[in-house]
Amino acid sequence: MGKSSSLLPLSLCSLLLCLSLFHVKLANALGTADGSEEWGYVQVRPKAHMFWWLYRSPQRVHSASKPWPTVLWLQGGPGGSGVGVGNFQEIGPLDTDQKPRNSTWLQKADLLFVDNPVGTGYSYVEDKEAFVKTDWEAATDLTTLLKKLYNKNERLQTSPLYIVAESYGGKFAVTLGLSVAKAIKAGELNLTLGGVALGDTWISPEDFVFSWGPLLLDVSRLDYNGANKSNSLAEKIRQQLASSQYGEATETWSQLEEMISSSSNNIDFYNFLLDSENDPLSTVAVASSKKLQISEKLTMKKRYSMYLSSKASSSGSLDDLMNGIIKEKLQIIPKNLSWGDQSDDVFNFLVEDFMKPRISEVDELLSLRVNVTIYNGQVDLICATKGTEAWVQRLKWEGLQNFTNLERKPLYCNNDGVTRGFVKSYQNLHFYWILGAGHFVPVDQPCIALNMVGDITQSPAAAPSWIKKK
Known part of the structure; x- marks a missing residue:
C-alpha cells in the first residue's frame, strides 16, 4: 500500500485508466483492456450476489493435446474470502503490498477466485434469509455462477476446470464437484471438470478433533492431563454427531479449542510449532483489524486471518487493502458494502453444517472417476x-x-x-505430504506448492520431474 505504480506489472494506476466493459466474452463484466483480468457479479438467487475475479496467465501455452487449465480457488472459514485471502495472501499475482508474487499459481494455470458463499468478501445478500445454511446450498450457488460464466464462453470451455480448496473450502469443493458433474451430465453446464484438490480441508471434523490430543502429546505441547481432557471433549463431539446434534457439536468444538489453547500456552492452530500470539506482525494485524469483536465460536476464523496477516509483509491490513485501492479499482462494489462485512453471518448460518463430515462425497467423486487430490501440511x-x-x-x-x-x-x-514432501497415487486418488508446511501450504512452501499444482492440473507449463527416480 502506498507504493509507486512503477513497482507493479499490473499497475493499479494503469488498470484504473484502462478499465473496459466486456460485451462479448463475459456479459456485465468489467476488466482490463488487455483481457488479462475480468471480474463481476452474478445474481445466483434473488437478493444473493456472488463476486468473481478471473486472471488469465501471461504464460499460457496453447496445446491441443494439453489444454491450459483454470484453477477455481475456494477459501475456508466458512466466510474466508478467496478474492482477498487466497488471491493477495496466497497464490495470486500480487501480494498485499501490491508487489509481484514470484510463486503465483498463474505460472501454471488461469486463476478464478470466487467469494463463496454469498455474504463472503465482496459477495453479499440483500436479506439475511438469502444466506446459505448448508454446504449443498453453497454448491448450488457456485454451479449457477459457473453456468453464467461458462455456457456462452468458448474460451473458458476449452480450459479444464480444477477446483482447489483450502480448509473449510474442501467441503464446498466436494459438494460443488458433484453438483458440477451432475450439471455436465444433464447438459446444463458446458465445461470439462479436471479434478478436485483438497488442501488441509475440514472433511471429517470428528477425525480431526480426535487427532489433536495424541498429536500434541507427542510433540510435547500437551501433557497427559491435557491430552485426556482433549480426548474427553472429542468423545463428547463424537456422541453429539452420532445423535445429529450438530450445533451442539460446534459449541463443544469451540470449547475444545479453548481448552487446548489454555493447556498448550496458546499454540498456533495453523502451525503447531508456533505460538499463536508471539509474532509481532500478528499482534499488529490484530490491533488494526475491524473484526475483533466476534463470538467465541468464531475462534478458528479469527486465528485464520491472524496467521495469514502475520505471514504477509504488508504494512497495512487486508481490510484496508480490500476496502481501499482494490475496491476503487473494481468499480462495481456497492458503495455501502465493505469487504467482509457479512462474513460473520456466513459462519453463523452454516453452524448446523460446520461439524458434518463430507467423506461420502469424496467417495462418490472417486466412483465417478473424478481425479481427487489431497494435500496436507506437516505441521498443521x-x-x-x-x-x-x-x-x-x-x-x-x-x-x-x-x-x-x-x-x-x-x-x-x-x-x-x-526432501520437501512425499506423494502417493493410485488411479484417480493422489495424496501429497508437504513437509515444513502448516495449514497454508502455498504460503509456507511456495516452491513445492507450485510444482504440485502443475502436476494436479497437468499444466503444459509444469516443471520437469521433481520426483526422485529410484
Missing part, C-alpha cells in the same frame, strides 16, 4: 495430517487398499536434494 494442527489420514481410511472406494499398500515417492524443489 486444525486439519492435521493425522486426522486426514484417518478419514481417508474411512473411504469405501474400491481402490483404497491398493492405494494404502503403495510406497510414497519423495519430492524435491530446485534440485537442492532436500
Whole structure:
C-alpha cells in the first residue's frame, strides 16, 4: 500500500485508466483492456450476489493435446474470502503490498477466485434469509455462477476446470464437484471438470478433533492431563454427531479449542510449532483489524486471518487493502458494502453444517472417476495430517487398499536434494505430504506448492520431474 505504480506489472494506476466493459466474452463484466483480468457479479438467487475475479496467465501455452487449465480457488472459514485471502495472501499475482508474487499459481494455470458463499468478501445478500445454511446450498450457488460464466464462453470451455480448496473450502469443493458433474451430465453446464484438490480441508471434523490430543502429546505441547481432557471433549463431539446434534457439536468444538489453547500456552492452530500470539506482525494485524469483536465460536476464523496477516509483509491490513485501492479499482462494489462485512453471518448460518463430515462425497467423486487430490501440511494442527489420514481410511472406494499398500515417492524443489514432501497415487486418488508446511501450504512452501499444482492440473507449463527416480 502506498507504493509507486512503477513497482507493479499490473499497475493499479494503469488498470484504473484502462478499465473496459466486456460485451462479448463475459456479459456485465468489467476488466482490463488487455483481457488479462475480468471480474463481476452474478445474481445466483434473488437478493444473493456472488463476486468473481478471473486472471488469465501471461504464460499460457496453447496445446491441443494439453489444454491450459483454470484453477477455481475456494477459501475456508466458512466466510474466508478467496478474492482477498487466497488471491493477495496466497497464490495470486500480487501480494498485499501490491508487489509481484514470484510463486503465483498463474505460472501454471488461469486463476478464478470466487467469494463463496454469498455474504463472503465482496459477495453479499440483500436479506439475511438469502444466506446459505448448508454446504449443498453453497454448491448450488457456485454451479449457477459457473453456468453464467461458462455456457456462452468458448474460451473458458476449452480450459479444464480444477477446483482447489483450502480448509473449510474442501467441503464446498466436494459438494460443488458433484453438483458440477451432475450439471455436465444433464447438459446444463458446458465445461470439462479436471479434478478436485483438497488442501488441509475440514472433511471429517470428528477425525480431526480426535487427532489433536495424541498429536500434541507427542510433540510435547500437551501433557497427559491435557491430552485426556482433549480426548474427553472429542468423545463428547463424537456422541453429539452420532445423535445429529450438530450445533451442539460446534459449541463443544469451540470449547475444545479453548481448552487446548489454555493447556498448550496458546499454540498456533495453523502451525503447531508456533505460538499463536508471539509474532509481532500478528499482534499488529490484530490491533488494526475491524473484526475483533466476534463470538467465541468464531475462534478458528479469527486465528485464520491472524496467521495469514502475520505471514504477509504488508504494512497495512487486508481490510484496508480490500476496502481501499482494490475496491476503487473494481468499480462495481456497492458503495455501502465493505469487504467482509457479512462474513460473520456466513459462519453463523452454516453452524448446523460446520461439524458434518463430507467423506461420502469424496467417495462418490472417486466412483465417478473424478481425479481427487489431497494435500496436507506437516505441521498443521486444525486439519492435521493425522486426522486426514484417518478419514481417508474411512473411504469405501474400491481402490483404497491398493492405494494404502503403495510406497510414497519423495519430492524435491530446485534440485537442492532436500526432501520437501512425499506423494502417493493410485488411479484417480493422489495424496501429497508437504513437509515444513502448516495449514497454508502455498504460503509456507511456495516452491513445492507450485510444482504440485502443475502436476494436479497437468499444466503444459509444469516443471520437469521433481520426483526422485529410484
